[in-house]
Amino acid sequence: MFFKLFVVSLLTFLRTLHVSGCDPKCTDKPVFNPSRLIVRHGDRASAICTVYEHACPHDDIVTGLEVSVGEITKNGTKISWKVDNMTQWESAPKCYYSLTLDTDTIQCRSTLALTIYQPPDSVSISYVNHSGPVLEGHQYTLQCNVQDVAPVQNLAVTFFRGQAALGPPQSRNNTKKTPVTEIFTLNINPSREHDRLQYWCEAKLDLGPEGPQGPEGPHVVKSNKLTTSVHYLAHEKQAPSPHAISITAGDTLQLNCSAMGNPSPSYSWTLPKALSPSNESVLTIDSVDFDHEGQYICVASNNLGNITVMFNVDVQVDLLPIIAGLVAAAVVVIMGVSCFVYTSHYRHTRMGHYRLKDVFRLRRSTHVAVPNGVD
Numbered sequence: 001m002f003f004k005l006f007v008v009s010l011l012t013f014l015r016t017l018h019v020s021g022c023d024p025k026c027t028d029k030p031v032f033n034p035s036r037l038i039v040r041h042g043d044r045a046s047a048i049c050t051v052y053e054h055a056c057p058h059d060d061i062v063t064g065l066e067v068s069v070g071e072i073t074k075n076g077t078k079i080s081w082k083v084d085n086m087t088q089w090e091s092a093p094k095c096y097y098s099l100t101l102d103t104d105t106i107q108c109r110s111t112l113a114l115t116i117y118q119p120p121d122s123v124s125i126s127y128v129n130h131s132g133p134v135l136e137g138h139q140y141t142l143q144c145n146v147q148d149v150a151p152v153q154n155l156a157v158t159f160f161r162g163q164a165a166l167g168p169p170q171s172r173n174n175t176k177k178t179p180v181t182e183i184f185t186l187n188i189n190p191s192r193e194h195d196r197l198q199y200w201c202e203a204k205l206d207l208g209p210e211g212p213q214g215p216e217g218p219h220v221v222k223s224n225k226l227t228t229s230v231h232y233l234a235h236e237k238q239a240p241s242p243h244a245i246s247i248t249a250g251d252t253l254q255l256n257c258s259a260m261g262n263p264s265p266s267y268s269w270t271l272p273k274a275l276s277p278s279n280e281s282v283l284t285i286d287s288v289d290f291d292h293e294g295q296y297i298c299v300a301s302n303n304l305g306n307i308t309v310m311f312n313v314d315v316q317v318d319l320l321p322i323i324a325g326l327v328a329a330a331v332v333v334i335m336g337v338s339c340f341v342y343t344s345h346y347r348h349t350r351m352g353h354y355r356l357k358d359v360f361r362l363r364r365s366t367h368v369a370v371p372n373g374v375d
Contacts, residue, residue, distance in 0.1 A: 026108035028052055030063075030095040036113040038211045039086045041150070045070070046082035047112055049095030067093035089116055089150065089178045115207060117219075118179050120149040123203045125159075125223040134190045135304065136232035142186045144201035144223060148179040156204045157184040162197050169204070195230040195262055233304040234261030242295075242310035248318045253285040257298035257309045265306075270297040290315050 030051045039045040051063045063079065065072050068091050070083030081093050096109035127134075128141040144157050153176075156169035170184045184201070205211075206218040247253055258281040259265050269278045274291035281300070285292055296311040 029108050030097060030110045032093075032095060032110060032112045034210075036115070036208075036210050038115045038117065038207050040212070041086065041089070041116050041118045043086055044082070044084050045086045045114075046080070047093065049079040049081070049093070049110070049112075051077045051079070051095070051097045061097055061099050063095075063097045065093055065095045067091060086116060091116075115151065115154075115211075116177070117154070117205060117207060117211070118148065118150045119205055119219050120155075120203050120221045121147040123147070123201065123221045123223040125199060125201045125226050127226075128185065133229040133231045136191055136230055137189070139187055139189050142188060142199060142201075142226075144184045144186075144203070146182050146184070146203045146221075148181060149203065149205065150179040151175075151177050152180050152182055154206055155182070156206060157182075158202050158204070159184075159186045160200050160202065161188075161194065190228060190230045192230055192232045192260075192262065194228065195232075196227060198225040198227050200225050229262070231262050231302075231304060234259040234265040234300045234302050234307050242312055244312050244314070246314045246316060247288055249289055249315050250287055250318055253283075253288045253292065253313065255283040255296055255298070255311050255313075257281050257283070257300060259300035259307060259309075261300070261302045261304070263302045265300040265302045268299045268301075270299075272296070288313075288315055 030049050033048050033050065037045060037047055049065055063074070063077070065079045065081055067081060069086070069088050070081055070093075073080040079095060092114045093112045094109050095112070096107060098105060098107035100106075122145075124145045124147075126143055126145070128143050130140055134140055142159060144159065146155065146157060149155055152172050152174045156171050158169045159166040166186060166188070170186075172182055174180065174182075188199075201223045203221045203223075204218050205220075212219050245253075245255075257267055257269075267279050267281050269283060271277065271283075272292060272294040275285070283296065283298075293313055293315040296313060298309045298311075300307050300309070
């Protein structure tokens with residue numbers, strides 16, 4: 001009897017010693033390969049779970065894989081799973097092993113990190129409650145509409161003007177795994193420098209290094225381009241008026257009232273009585289006279305308002321002809337005086353020393369007769 005009790009006790013001890021290798025804290029959990037699986041909705045998927053024998057060496061150990069879709073194949077310590085068409089959004093395989101000893105159950109399991117994704121069906125950009133041109137100095141809201149994307153928590157949306165990003169990427173703290181439609185917004189304050197630039201947005205589904213990668217990195221879908229016309233008030237290209245202009249009579253007068261604006265401004269002039277109305281940005285008078293003197297008022301306007309530019313024109317006498325005439329007269333006078341002085345001096349100093357009869361006498365005394373026949 002004593003021997004039989006000894007044998008039963010020994011077997012119980014050995015069984016307990018054998019089972020003691022099972023770690024109730026599941027240090028050696030089943031391992032999936034790959035450890036993370038990223039699958040596009042509707043594509044094929046597969047993984048292998050390995051249950052290590054040394055994790056719980058016992059003949060009564062139970063291993064398995066729980067999943068609601070696909071085929072499961074066991075081969076020793078390996079469990080294979082595959083599915084040809086992954087259409088279930090929340091179906092993560094769970095691999096386990098378990099052992100029940102008396103009333104105690106040891107169970108360890110691992111869940112495959114499975115991500116099922118769907119790129120956005122479409123991405124579009126538009127204004128919120130606005131269409132057509134925008135006004136400088138006003139605030140507007142852009143919205144980026146991302147249709148049917150999953151998982152949305154991995155989505156990042158960035159707004160652009162031209163090639164410049166407008167702020168950091170936007171995201172949503174939404175753990176829903178099925179496709180959703182999200183709208184992201186951004187407030188902008190257009191200025192004239194932004195006229196004719198294009199706004200657009202970009203939806204990036206970033207699933208990490210295991211996810212799909214393209215030339216630009218993670219899966220990216222871009223929106224349409226929204227070309228914006230910025231209307232702004234006309235403004236002067238030059239210094240503020242009034243402009244004081246001094247011009248000589250007979251010269252050409254040009255008054256430049258050119259202004260910038262969108263839409264392009266129109267012009268109207270208030271002129272002195274001697275001139276006809278004009279609707280040009282630059283007023284030209286070929287030969288100014290004293291009737292053109294006075295104040296010129298130009299108004300440049302568009303649908304946002306107008307500006308007024310004033311010119312005060314002072315016409316001065318052209319002194320150059322007068323000066324030239326005076327110089328010419330002075331020269332004539334000087335020449336006349338010089339001739340008179342010279343003539344008077346010559347008459348008194350030279351002409352008074354000769355008599356006409358002396359001249360004739362001189363001519364007779366110097367006459368020489370030549371005989372005939374002498375050459």
